[in-house]
Amino acid sequence: MDWLSIMAQISGTNDPVTYxxxxxxxxxxIEIWIDLKEKLQLYEFKEAAACLAMGLGSLVINLFVKAFYFYVFWKIYEHTGFFKEQLSFTVMGWVLLLFADDFSFYWxxxxxHEVRLLWAAHSNHHSSQDYNFAVALRQSWTEGxxxxxxxxxxPVLGFHPLMVFSMVSISLIYQFFLHTQVVKKLPAWVExxxxxxxHHRVHHGVNLQYLDKNHxxxxxxxxxxxxxxxxxxxAVVYGLTKNIDTKNPVKIAVAEFKALWEDVRRAPTWKDKLKYIFYPPGWSHDGSSLTVKEIMRRRQKSEDNHHPSTA
Known part of the structure; x- marks a missing residue:
């Protein structure tokens, strides 16, 4: 498959996001109209513009990234694809792919959120202190x-690469609808x-109980x-535990990479440098910052000390 064919496969009429x-x-x-009518203050113009700029940048960059991975997936599919006949473009294949794709997305x-280097790429999606449909478009330039x-x-199992990339797009479309404060809780069985x-408002919250939840x-x-x-x-507080004060899309894209680099530079040993890269966000060699799990353990220990068991 040549590159022109690949670009045609992953863009235009083959990409559900287009529609x-x-x-x-x-x-x-509609959300902006409700915002103005109800005076909810959901939107701030410069922040929304930054989200749109991040989305456009991600769209351009990921077009080439997806082309590369489509080629790799095609080669994998050609040489393995153990269950091609059962999974490629069959009803059963699409149903199984829906869950397999979502399982992959979850991890x-x-x-x-749990590996600092990956968080550096993903964190800009969380960096807005607003929460609205524009934030759904605040996509990473490096996550892809x-x-x-x-x-x-x-594709090793036998899902055609076009099916895989289509399902990734369907999931992305679904997740757009999650980025709103206008819709409250839905019926219990749906929730x-x-x-x-x-659930996704929780994921974007910096409240301690909400950190690293609902992936x-x-x-x-x-x-x-x-x-x-x-x-x-x-009530959910949105943003990062240490917010970045910029509307510049380039600065948003590199902010956490810059912070990671500073931490790596000041680490005293190579072992600590690697830990800054691969350990969870917040880990520090000197205890100057803590991971979410460390914070939760300290809080639990403090609560236990203040409320000792009477058993």
Missing amino acids: AIPVFILLMV HHRLS FYKFLFYAWL FIFNTPS AGIFIIWDRLFGTFEPEDE
Whole structure:
């Protein structure tokens, strides 16, 4: 398959996102209208513009990144693809791919919060202190370079690369609808099975109880299964634990990479340098900052000390 064929496969009429763009625009207009009518103060113009700029940059960069991975997936599919006949463009194949794709997304997303280097790429999506449909477009310029590695097992099984990339786009479209404060909680059965605006608001929260929770794409069942689920309870505070004060898309894209580089530079040993890169965000060699799990352990220890067991 030549490169022109690959570019045609992953863009234009073959990409479901192309057809969703008018819907995205319409929903943003409706949300802005509700915002102005109800005086909710959901939008700040410069912040929304920064989100749109991040989205456009990601669209251009990922076109080439996806072309590279499509080529790699095609080669994998050609030489392995153990169950091609059963999985490629069959009803059963699409149903299984829906769950396999979402499972892959969950682990990609979760590890993007638990590995500092991956967090450097992903964190700009969380860097807005607003939460609205524009934030859904605040996509990383670098996340695509590693994201698709989590999907490489799918063409091995026999899912056609075009199916894989189409399902990735379908998941992305679904997740757009999660980025709103206008929609409150949905019926209980929906909240139990699916990722919803309520669940995803938690994911974007910097409240201690919300950190590193609800990594799901479409199905919240993965978070329930792997112990990362947290329901929306207290009001959500959006942004980062250390917010960045910039609307410049380039600075947004590199902010956490810059912070990571500074930490690596000041680390006294090579072992510590590697830990800054691969350990969770917040890890420090001198205890000057803490990971989420370390903070939670300290809080639990403090609560235990203040409320000793009477048993």
